[in-house]
Amino acid sequence: MKTILSLLFSLAVAVACAQSNNGVHFNHGTWKEVKQLAKEQNKSIFIDCYTSWCGPCKMLSKNVFPQAAVGELFNAHFINYKVDMEKDEGPLLKKQFNVSAYPTLIWVDSDGNELHKSVGAPNADELISIAQQVIDGKGLAALERNYTTHPNDFSVMLSYIEGLSNAYEQQKIQVVLANYFKSVKGSELLEEKNYSLIKNYLEDIYSPAFEWFHKHQADFKKRYAAEEVEQKLYRTYLSYGHSLVRKDKIDYKGYKQYCKILKKRKVNNREKIVAYIDESICRAEQNWDAYIQKVNENMKLGYHESTNSFLYYNWAKAIDNSNQAQSKHYMQAAQWMEKAFEVSQWPLANNIVYLEEKLKILVKADNTRDKIKQLEERITTLRNQVKIDTH
Template sequence: MAANLLNFVRMKLKSVFLLLLFISNLSFSQQSLFSDGGFETAIQKSKKEKKPVLLFLYATWCSHCKKMKKEVFTNPEVSGFITENFVAVAVDAEKPEGIELKKKYPIDAFPAFFFIDSDGAVLYGLLRECTAADLISEAKTALIPEKQIPYLEKQFNADYKNADNCYAYITTLKKAHLDVSVPTKKYLSTQSNEQLITETNWRIIANGVSDIESREFQYVLKNQPAFAKVSSPVRVEKKIVNIVSELLRPFTENLDTIGYFKNRPIAKSVGLRKTDSLIFTYDLLLSERTKNWKSYGKSAIESSQTYYWNNPEKLKETASNFQKNIADSESLKYAVKLSERAIEIKPSADGYLLTARLYQKMNDLKKCREFAEKSRNFSNSLGFSTKEANDLLTEIQIK
């Protein structure tokens, strides 16, 4: 008995030791990959060792950053290649050093990787999650002088009328989320309207043009079939939708209603169903974020049937906002129309329950009970909880 107990204790201690060793190895792997002392120390070490710096900017809340720390930076092949060829430094972008670095190396996404020379110039960059193999591949590319931004910039400036030079330069800048507008404009200014319709010029427009009122984009709008032949109809439409999104999205994010409605007619002038649908979505989003429910209701009533009529999730989302924030009877009747349409397309417990609550708000308890029971029955048929439907039925029974 005592011997068995002793063996059991020994096995447990061995398991704990192996676990602690594993955690220690993970920690050591990341510590040995990234230099201590911050960015300036890494620059000085870069000069001494004649290696470029790999700057990793992260945020503590970024799930992609956490995943890479756990799965990629602990990979022996990654740590071996990086430490051999770079001086790697990790900086929290939301701490003082990181905030200062973001002024020099602007970023709009995490994780961010900048390959930097000993003078602080960006050689190469990417802002996205990478697998171990992907990060090694990108790091290898960053070591090739002909793939680096300074070389590509020099080549472009030496012959800025060359489409291939321009494309190579702006795509590398874009990968690092750096400004591509200056070289794009410089090159495209050398091209007539008719010369724009080539495969390479389309790629330059697709990657480098963001001004919806620019000559080049307006020419694309007027000549979509011609550009579709050197690209594809899907790619041309995607570019048009993206440029409308890039125009309006910042105003919705910043709650800038003045800027939004100033630029909305420009976006509306594109005149495609997909862009009009996107504009409608942004109309609702801005109204919702600014809590302008009168504007929300007006927009929804005007256009939901045009753009959302076959999308049950969007119909329920819109009807739910009516149920929570809008009280006039005509608007609620319209919300019922949306929720019932959503159920017609795709029956669901939440759709029935939403419709019940809309009828409750309209003081139509008979209809409320009908749809609450449908919600309960639907949930029962799938083995789901019926609590919300039961609670609503109890509430209206009391009344």
Template sequence: MKRIFLICLLFSLAGYCLAQEGTNFEDLTFKEALAKSQTTGKKLFVDCYTKTCGPCKYMVKFIFPLKECGDYFNSNYICIMKDMEEGDGIDIAQKYNVRIYPTYLILNHDGTVYCRLDGGAVSSPKEDFVQKVKDAIELAEANRKYSAGARDHSFLEKYINILRIHDKKRLQTVMSETMIQLGVNKLCEPENWTLIKTEVNNVDTPLFRYLVENRAAFCKQLGQQEVENKIISVYSEEFRVLKMMGIDFDKRMTDLKQFEKDHYKSALPLRYRMLFFYIINKEQKDRANEILKVLQNINKELPDEADRMSVLRELTGFERIANQQQIEKASTYLQEISNNLQPNNANYVQGLITRIKK
């Protein structure tokens, strides 16, 4: 009997030790947790969950019990878990505008937000949740330093690298705020131009607009093809990704017409793609003849077959806006276009003719 008792005791102790390896979530009210945070000098970590949240349950079962989580969180934080739909969790959800679950709040002693991870769950121990929290803290601290006015070169270089990994949207803002003042000559230096090429991908950001408005000066430094490739690629990618979400097509096509005057070869096919999509998507039947005019002259205006095909792929649905006479004209023009294409592309156009005529 004594032996059985000892075995049970050993198992209990083993379970206790194992539990202690993981994150220690304390049974405290929010007010008590803040008070303990202040007494111990540790920040407060709040796991904001709901009972129906699958990722929340996964984190509690598989991530927070890990030894590396226990080592990090128990040493640095007072940790509590709060259901956002009951008790003082309701007030926490309202006060901190918690809408995504799980959300992890890291709070200062006075309850102000030091850092937060909205929807911060991981789906595997391999994702390293501790590192994810450390990265979020690094970003939050850098954001505060920047907002406080830090602009020295070493900080900005580090900050921009952090944003490149963790916050692409804010990166666009910070680059615009700090790089335009450098002027064209500095921006054309390899380090800065590489950053612009790889990271400035929003047509409406001030830095991209600065590039567009000063493209002639950039071309003198970098060559027209280099500048054209960057500018047109941003417009093209925007059209590919966001064309169903309300681009200002008139504004974009006005820009592209200006690029055509600068002899940007890629501007015209992109403008025609936008024109076709916009007219057909908006079902502007009174503009069907604009499409026919493009089809009539496309072999001459776009000698590159890839450019022609990129435009023709936006012709889907033309039959919805065209009358019978316009459909017949389009079919005739498409047949002429087909005669000058490689077999695979010709087959695509023949299929397009068939669909339009149905």
């Protein structure tokens, strides 16, 4: 017999569904209630893991989930659950399912065991295709079982790696590759299938395979596109450095060893790479004096593209979002936001957003009343100009 709580929850779901015949019907109970409902209806659970600030998440909610074809499939086969990963039970589910990017789409059984995971915002056809894989029992969990049973089958391993890549499970990919490359020696790494694995998936700079790749890069450049090989080395070293820096934890010991490796291997552009990581460390520490100094130094050295409006915007927002910034830091952030407006290639109607962000930053700084008034008048003038241009 259903509990009273379950009956009430089911009634709420029915009412919500009745309000709209199209699109995906999302349930809004607790995680426990959703699992109970899945058991009662003998369905799997689809979880839309989102945040309030995620643009692609909003695109999914606005353009994809409301489509009738998507709703028809999802409502028939899944209990659909939308969760803000930064509120209520979100942080717990984020940890449970190892969510690190948004949107992350997860399918689980009624006990909460993961069936499939996909990161990114697919269009309607792509989302239907992914969901159908889950329905057919071909999700990531099935790929993992197949790989465990046939670890030496290259095609099985490759399918599993591709699934892990779509799920943004980078650490698991490195484990699979480490196991595979144990049996691949020396010049065998030059073979196309192995180079493809290195190029597309290998991110561990300490793995023997990557060390060999670095040491024999000239041989790879003779056989494959030299620029492609060079970019793989650069991006991998840079990405590994960034992986050492997290908001809640910085691996200082790992960073020190990392710098030694870059020097020992004579990595191309190592000074530029280290400069970027130093920026990230200052940002994670919220050491805004050092951050501003480092960013400006790197600009003078030519490490940053001076015409990239997104760079200026991101630098400014880092300070704007901090609870440890001071007035002088906000003023620098405001200057960067102004620079974003100046160099952006967007139409004026879109660029005004940079000035609106600048206005918000100035409000946080002290003694800026005159500047605020001037900027408000400037924004009004530009908005009026846009109206005139569009008529």
